[in-house]
Amino acid sequence: MPRQATPAGHAGRAVSLLPLAFAAGLALLSVTARVQQGALLEAGILGAATSLVLLHALLFAGLARHRAPARRVSVVLRPQHYVQALVQSSIFVYWGYYWAPIQDHLWLIAAQLLFAYGFDMLLSWSRREQYILGFGPFPIIFSINLFLWFRDDLFYLQFVMIAVGFMGKEFVRWRRDGRLTHIFNPSAFALGLISLMLIATGTTDLTWGRDIASQLTLAPHIYLFLFLTGLIVMYRFAITLVAGAAAAVLFALSEIYAAVAGVPYFIDSDIPAAVFLGLHLLITDPSTSPRTPLGKTLFGALYGLGVFGLYSLLGRLGVPTFYDKLLCVPLLNLSVIAIDRVAHAIHTTRPWQYWFEDGVPRRVNLLHMGAWASLFLVMTLLGRTDGRHTGDSLPFWQGACADGRAQACARLLAITSTYCSDRSAWACNDLGLHYRRGDIVAADARRARAYFSRACELRFQPACFNLLDDDGLYAAAPKALDLRLLLREGGRNLVQMPEAELLARACDHGWAFACAQRVSRR
Numbered sequence: 001m002p003r004q005a006t007p008a009g010h011a012g013r014a015v016s017l018l019p020l021a022f023a024a025g026l027a028l029l030s031v032t033a034r035v036q037q038g039a040l041l042e043a044g045i046l047g048a049a050t051s052l053v054l055l056h057a058l059l060f061a062g063l064a065r066h067r068a069p070a071r072r073v074s075v076v077l078r079p080q081h082y083v084q085a086l087v088q089s090s091i092f093v094y095w096g097y098y099w100a101p102i103q104d105h106l107w108l109i110a111a112q113l114l115f116a117y118g119f120d121m122l123l124s125w126s127r128r129e130q131y132i133l134g135f136g137p138f139p140i141i142f143s144i145n146l147f148l149w150f151r152d153d154l155f156y157l158q159f160v161m162i163a164v165g166f167m168g169k170e171f172v173r174w175r176r177d178g179r180l181t182h183i184f185n186p187s188a189f190a191l192g193l194i195s196l197m198l199i200a201t202g203t204t205d206l207t208w209g210r211d212i213a214s215q216l217t218l219a220p221h222i223y224l225f226l227f228l229t230g231l232i233v234m235y236r237f238a239i240t241l242v243a244g245a246a247a248a249v250l251f252a253l254s255e256i257y258a259a260v261a262g263v264p265y266f267i268d269s270d271i272p273a274a275v276f277l278g279l280h281l282l283i284t285d286p287s288t289s290p291r292t293p294l295g296k297t298l299f300g301a302l303y304g305l306g307v308f309g310l311y312s313l314l315g316r317l318g319v320p321t322f323y324d325k326l327l328c329v330p331l332l333n334l335s336v337i338a339i340d341r342v343a344h345a346i347h348t349t350r351p352w353q354y355w356f357e358d359g360v361p362r363r364v365n366l367l368h369m370g371a372w373a374s375l376f377l378v379m380t381l382l383g384r385t386d387g388r389h390t391g392d393s394l395p396f397w398q399g400a401c402a403d404g405r406a407q408a409c410a411r412l413l414a415i416t417s418t419y420c421s422d423r424s425a426w427a428c429n430d431l432g433l434h435y436r437r438g439d440i441v442a443a444d445a446r447r448a449r450a451y452f453s454r455a456c457e458l459r460f461q462p463a464c465f466n467l468l469d470d471d472g473l474y475a476a477a478p479k480a481l482d483l484r485l486l487l488r489e490g491g492r493n494l495v496q497m498p499e500a501e502l503l504a505r506a507c508d509h510g511w512a513f514a515c516a517q518r519v520s521r522r
Contacts, residue, residue, distance in 0.1 A: 009073055009074035010072060010074070011072045011073075012070070016060065016070070016071055019118040019121050020052070020056055022117050022118035022121075023049040023050075023118055024049070026052070026115060027045075029045055029107060029110060030045040030046050032107055034104065035107065035108075037152065038153060040152065040154070040155075043156070044154075044156035044159070045155075048156065052115065052118040052122070055122045056122060069129050070129075071125045071129055071130075072130045073121075073133050074131070075134065078134055078135070079237075080139075080237060080286055081134055081136050081138060081139055082134075082135040083237075084233060084281070085135050085138035087229045087232055089142065090229055091226070091229065092106075094219055094225055095219045098219045099219070101208070101215075105149065108155065108158075109142075112144075112145070112158060112162055113138065113141050115159050116137035116140065116162050117137050119162065120136070123170055139187070140166075141162065143188075143281060144165070144187045144191060146281065147191055147212060147274070147278070147282070147325070147326060148161075148191055149212075150208075154206050157206075161190045164190045164194070165187055168182070168184050168190065169182040169184070172189075176337060177291070183334060184288060184333045184334075185283075185329060185330075185333055188282055188326070188329035188330055188333065189330050191326045192326055192330040209322055209323075210322060212274070212322075216273040216274050216277065217273050218491060218492050220492075222386065223273065223380075223386045224380075226273075226276055226280055227385075231369065231373075233281075235365070235366075237286050240368040240369050240372050241293055241296040242279075242283055242284050242289055242297075242303075243279045243280050243283070243284055243300060244375065245296070245300030245301045245303075245304065246303040247279055247300075247304070247372075247375065247376075247379075248304070248375055249308070250307060250308060251375070253305075253308050254271065254384075258390075261406045262400065262406075263391075263400050263406060264389070264390055264391040266391070268389050268490055269384065269389055269490075271379075271384070272325075274322060275324070276385075278325035279303060279325075282326075282329055283299070283300070283303050283332065289333075290339045290343065292344065293343075294346060295340040295343035298342065299336065302335070303329070303332060306324075306327075306331070310323070310324035315407075387489070392490060393509040393510050394416070395509060395511055397415060399510075401440060409440040412440065413431070416431050419482075419485055420451065420454065420455075422493075423458060424478070424486060425454075425460030426476075426478040427485075427486070428460070428463065429451065429460050429462055429463040429475065430475070432447075432448045432455065432466060433473060433475060435447045435448035435451065437473065452466040460476070461476070462474035462475050462476045477511075478511070480499050483506050484497065487502065502514075
């Protein structure tokens with residue numbers, strides 16, 4: 001395929017001032033009400049603007065000293081950039097409608113885009129005459145923010161992460177298919193490197209990482225939404241085999257584990273929603289994934305295996321498990337040449353030659369998309385995507401813990417702790433009982449009293465009795481307010497659900513008291 005000619009581009013004083021325009025945009029954003037919410041956030045935005053100004057001064061001082069040619073800008077709009085950006089922005093809009101922090105974060109995404117354009121332009125001009133101006137920074141920034149962002153007081157680190165991603169794209173390169181190209185997906189490189197640093201320093205709580213991973217399901221039917229939007233990218237860029245293979249491996253391994261262990265591998269799904277997002281938008285970058293159809297399949301399958309293994313490893317190390325989908329992508333990017341070589345070496349015989357036909361013509365990609373849609377339909381019919389899942393039921397985990405099933409007690413504590421953090425008084429009291437009895441966790445009188453105190457503040461009377469009696473083990477059934485949290489199945493609180501429907505739902509989840517109350521009311 002002949003290489004397209006590079007546009008001559010635009011040059012001149014106005015073009016050379018573009019990075020300063022992006023810096024000025026950042027400075028203007030610093031006076032918005034959102035940025036003014038915190039002095040450190042404002043300082044971080046102004047610091048990013050200042051860094052662009054300083055980098056601009058250093059670059060053009062050096063160019064003038066060496067009498068280098070004028071820097072140019074060429075406008076090139078590439079489908080792989082603007083299509084991905086449109087799909088990612090639709091996710092932000094849909095998810096943000098149900099989760100307020102996304103709405104609050106939009107101004108900061110705008111700040112990151114301004115910084116990304118300015119930094120990328122200066123970095124490119126430091127190495128060549130011409131900068132390709134298009135939608136390239138959009139999918140990088142959107143992808144980073146779909147998985148991780150820093151809290152306001154340390155938001156300047158978000159700009160550091162962006163700079164790391166673009167420098168990885170610019171400096172870490174190899175020759176592939178006769179062309180010098182970047183090795184890593186820029187967003188995955190930045191996310192992976194920052195994730196390792198957060199894990200090593202134990203500073204995950206400086207970010208919104210946990211919240212982002214757990215709150216994606218607040219948007220109803222999020223799996224279906226991601227599936228449908230993902231079809232757009234699959235049809236346009238023929239990456240169906242990557243996402244489909246990853247999903248198939250994760251689904252198969254989850255089902256096998258559940259059949260053997262009697263409990264779900266992932267707490268409340270076969271493929272966590274954030275991982276489902278990752279296999280659609282984090283590993284499907286055409287530039288950093290294999291080119292051959294069989295190579296794409298192997299790449300996706302390895303991602304599924306990597307996420308599955310990392311989830312268990314991170315859990316055993318006491319590290320937040322949401323990093324599972326982020327850490328293996330850079331390693332997979334490094335392996336794409338080897339994967340394509342293996343794919344070429346494998347002799348495929350009919351009918352597999354058609355399935356893995358080189359070039360993936362449109363009719364073959366449609367066949368792949370049909371197979372992926374069939375797999376998603378099977379997962380949906382089995383209740384493995386949106387809706388009720390075995391792991392959504394607290395009584396299930398109580399029973400599994402009592403039966404001594406693998407990791408069940410640890411997961412029971414984790415789930416109950418999550419509900420307590422969400423202000424379920426019953427959950428806080430139940431945690432206090434566990435720490436007082438020392439049945440499934442080491443006894444800790446101080447922590448027990450802390451949980452009882454929180455539950456009492458939330459007006460759960462048995463917890464108040466437990467505070468007054470150091471040997472007390474008072475308990476009661478969850479109240480309606482608790483059930484609106486405990487029965488949400490990963491979605492929004494059931495604020496509007498009538499109490500009769502709450503009891504029916506609780507009975508379906510295995511709460512014996514709810515079944516008894518339903519019978520007594522008839």
